Amino acid sequence: MSNLLEIKNLSVVISDDKRVLVNDVSFELKAGEAVGVVGESGSGKTLSALSILGLLARGLRIDSGEINFQGKDLLKLSTEEMREIRGNQIAMIYQDPMTALNPVMKIGDQLMEVLDSHEHEIADRKAHILNGLAAVGIADPDRAFDSYPHEFSGGMRQRVMIAMSLLLSPQLLIADEPTTALDVTIQRQILALVARERKRRQMSMLWITHDLGVVANLVDRVIVMYAGRVVEVGTVEEMFKAPKHPYTAGLLASLPAVGNNREKLASIPGVPPKPWQVINNCAFAPRCSSAKDICFSHRPELKNNQTGSVACFFPLGGAS
Amino acid sequence: MTLTIRDVTKKYSIKSRKTVVNALNGVSLTVEKGKTLGIVGESGCGKSTLARLIVGLEQPTEGSLNWSGAPLGQGVRNGLRSHHTKTQLVFQDPYSSLNPRQTIGACIAEVIKTHKLRAEDQVNARVIELLSVVGIAEDMQNRFPHQLSGGQRQRVAIARALAAEPDLLVLDEPVSALDVSVRADVMNLLVDLKNQFNLTYIFISHDLSMVRHISDDIAVMYLGRVVEYGSWSEVLSSPKHPYTKALIQSIPEHTTVRGIDFENVLEGEVPDPANLPKGCAFNQRCPIAVPACAEKVPELLELTSHHLVACPEVLK
Ligand SMILES: Nc1ncnc2c1ncn2[C@@H]1O[C@H](COP(=O)(O)OP(=O)(O)OP(=O)(O)O)[C@@H](O)[C@H]1O
Ligand SMILES: Nc1ncnc2c1ncn2[C@@H]1O[C@H](COP(=O)(O)OP(=O)(O)OP(=O)(O)O)[C@@H](O)[C@H]1O
Ligand SMILES: [Mg+2]
Ligand SMILES: [Mg+2]
Numbered sequence: 001m002s003n004l005l006e007i008k009n010l011s012v013v014i015s016d017d018k019r020v021l022v023n024d025v026s027f028e029l030k031a032g033e034a035v036g037v038v039g040e041s042g043s044g045k046t047l048s049a050l051s052i053l054g055l056l057a058r059g060l061r062i063d064s065g066e067i068n069f070q071g072k073d074l075l076k077l078s079t080e081e082m083r084e085i086r087g088n089q090i091a092m093i094y095q096d097p098m099t100a101l102n103p104v105m106k107i108g109d110q111l112m113e114v115l116d117s118h119e120h121e122i123a124d125r126k127a128h129i130l131n132g133l134a135a136v137g138i139a140d141p142d143r144a145f146d147s148y149p150h151e152f153s154g155g156m157r158q159r160v161m162i163a164m165s166l167l168l169s170p171q172l173l174i175a176d177e178p179t180t181a182l183d184v185t186i187q188r189q190i191l192a193l194v195a196r197e198r199k200r201r202q203m204s205m206l207w208i209t210h211d212l213g214v215v216a217n218l219v220d221r222v223i224v225m226y227a228g229r230v231v232e233v234g235t236v237e238e239m240f241k242a243p244k245h246p247y248t249a250g251l252l253a254s255l256p257a258v259g260n261n262r263e264k265l266a267s268i269p270g271v272p273p274k275p276w277q278v279i280n281n282c283a284f285a286p287r288c289s290s291a292k293d294i295c296f297s298h299r300p301e302l303k304n305n306q307t308g309s310v311a312c313f314f315p316l317g318g319a320s
Numbered sequence: 321m322t323l324t325i326r327d328v329t330k331k332y333s334i335k336s337r338k339t340v341v342n343a344l345n346g347v348s349l350t351v352e353k354g355k356t357l358g359i360v361g362e363s364g365c366g367k368s369t370l371a372r373l374i375v376g377l378e379q380p381t382e383g384s385l386n387w388s389g390a391p392l393g394q395g396v397r398n399g400l401r402s403h404h405t406k407t408q409l410v411f412q413d414p415y416s417s418l419n420p421r422q423t424i425g426a427c428i429a430e431v432i433k434t435h436k437l438r439a440e441d442q443v444n445a446r447v448i449e450l451l452s453v454v455g456i457a458e459d460m461q462n463r464f465p466h467q468l469s470g471g472q473r474q475r476v477a478i479a480r481a482l483a484a485e486p487d488l489l490v491l492d493e494p495v496s497a498l499d500v501s502v503r504a505d506v507m508n509l510l511v512d513l514k515n516q517f518n519l520t521y522i523f524i525s526h527d528l529s530m531v532r533h534i535s536d537d538i539a540v541m542y543l544g545r546v547v548e549y550g551s552w553s554e555v556l557s558s559p560k561h562p563y564t565k566a567l568i569q570s571i572p573e574h575t576t577v578r579g580i581d582f583e584n585v586l587e588g589e590v591p592d593p594a595n596l597p598k599g600c601a602f603n604q605r606c607p608i609a610v611p612a613c614a615e616k617v618p619e620l621l622e623l624t625s626h627h628l629v630a631c632p633e634v635l636k
């Protein structure tokens with residue numbers, strides 16, 4: 001399989017003071033592949049995704065790196081060219097639906113606008129939209145079409161956004177916490193829908209989530225982020241059965257036990273690092289039980305092994 | 321003290337389309353002080369609406385809500401803010417509930433000052449303390465909500481609610497945006513606070529593992545009604561209502577890698593609350609429905625003394 005998306009050494013900084021929020025991030029995504037992004041809250045998952053689409057907020061900018069999509073560096077495209085790719089070839093489901101939906105515009109008009117602003121061969125636009133809304137489990141698509149976002153529950157807004165993202169059959173779907181606002185039966189329905197789309201037309205997915213149950217069952221590979229960096233990449237089997245980075249292992253250990261045990265939940269000791277702290281050592285060292293002197297004086301590079309890669313001097317399970 | 325919710329309905333009329341959305345269709349629940357009620361259910365079944373009624377942000381169309389004998393919500397309407405301190409809501413969508421033009425530190429300080437919970441010179445120390453209990457570094461207090469990640473905003477919303485030192489805390493999806501380690505910390509904190517101050521929680525979540533972790537009792541809702549209610553262990557270990565069963569079956573477990581083929585567990589569409597189906601709201605999707613189910617709305621009846629279910633078929 002060829003790479004659909006390649007991110008190389010991406011760094012995102014605060015423009016004013018150059019504090020680094022996303023630090024030297026590299027990964028790739030093959031055509032048809034589904035990759036999960038997990039990690040610490042505040043570790044740069046959303047900012048990495050927004051960088052791909054050229055949608056960073058004012059005050060932030062990409063300091064270095066390349067984002068190659070189908071061989072083109074997206075960072076070199078004009079605003080106009082980027083707008084055409086966005087929504088059409090790459091679509092995103094945002095973490096906060098209200099940031100993507102216009103509160104004073106009816107849902108139907110917003111979805112129409114998406115179709116109007118891109119070239120496509122859809123003849124009956126309204127029917128296409130109503131079908132899309134029905135596919136994400138909206139009970140009355142006609143009513144939804146005429147509603148404003150505030151008339152919807154949190155999960156319904158989320159589904160409208162999912163419908164919006166799939167309108168133009170994108171090649172790459174980036175989803176940021178897409179199903180956390182949904183009950184598990186509707187989550188199932190949505191995951192079935194995207195899994196079908198993926199099979200049917202080789203859609204690739206970048207799936208950002210804290211829900212490790214979804215990750216375990218939906219994706220092929222997993223990227224783990226901590227403090228602005230990628231600390232581990234591996235197949236989903238490796239990640240769950242033999243995590244290499246102590247942070248990844250700590251995350252898995254924080255899951256509640258299955259069964260009726262309600263003891264205090266385990267968590268990773270210590271506090272997450274401040275996002276902008278400039279550090280030349282392993283950011284996880286202060287919280288790591290296997291840290292040694294070198295972890296506090298040097299930064300481990302992300303090194304490849306047979307099954308993936310890990311940024312740790314003393315990876316779990318032996319040799320790195 | 322007890323939270324008593326009696327026969328509550330909530331209708332939203334949408335004038336432009338001459339329709340009425342039946343968000344709640346007769347909900348009765350009681351929660352004793354110091355207990356946690358977990359609420360789970362279909363997306364759109366009225367959980368957040370119930371949350372807004374409990375803290376008095378909106379009034380029910382019919383029915384009543386009382387907290388330790390006094391009607392909830394009246395305080396706000398009469399301009400008395402007293403009740404407002406005692407009950408707090410952590411909103412499902414922290415982005416729209418935090419003031420975008422206020423730094424997160426100022427936003428928490430405002431709550432402390434409004435309710436005069438600390439002397440003027442103690443306010444800042446209290447803000448820092450609250451931020452640190454939810455795992456936010458103190459030098460982030462000068463940031464604006466849009467400069468935070470999703471999980472950081474969610475934690476600020478929790479810190480702000482705790483700032484008011486409430487007796488009754490309604491938590492609407494409070495931990496959904498957190499990584500599992502931070503989530504564990506926040507959950508442990510909520511359990512500690514509850515034990516220490518005898519707080520009462522309404523914990524709304526789609527994450528059944530967290531609902532199981534914190535709840536004393538669980539209510540399962542479907543289309544504006546409670547369809548199953550009981551102690552956490554009864555409801556989760558021996559679910560009776562077909563909807564509860566489907567819900568539990570749909571949980572993606574992390575113990576199976578690529579183990580789910582993501583077929584729908586539940587067939588059919590969620591009914592439209594503006595056009596309620598006749599009889600049991602679940603009957604069109606229910607694997608065990610009989611013709612009678614499409615006739616009469618089933619009552620919530622006792623299966624055992626502390627396990628109620630609204631399904632005559634499983635009560636047989
Ligand atoms: N506009 C901004 N200005 C300054 N800092 C920002 C801005 N947006 C985000 N940040 C910071 O950048 C870091 C990375 O944010 P990001 O939203 O990518 O985190 P995340 O990994 O998606 O976290 P979560 O899981 O909580 O959503 C965070 O620490 C956040 O506080
Ligand atoms: N202001 C409003 N105007 C019109 N309809 C509304 C309004 N608020 C809520 N509704 C409708 O009431 C129903 C219940 O919504 P509510 O937000 O309480 O659901 P929920 O159980 O919290 O769902 P979710 O799990 O998706 O957050 C939905 O059908 C919703 O569309
Ligand atoms: Mg995020
Ligand atoms: Mg809700």
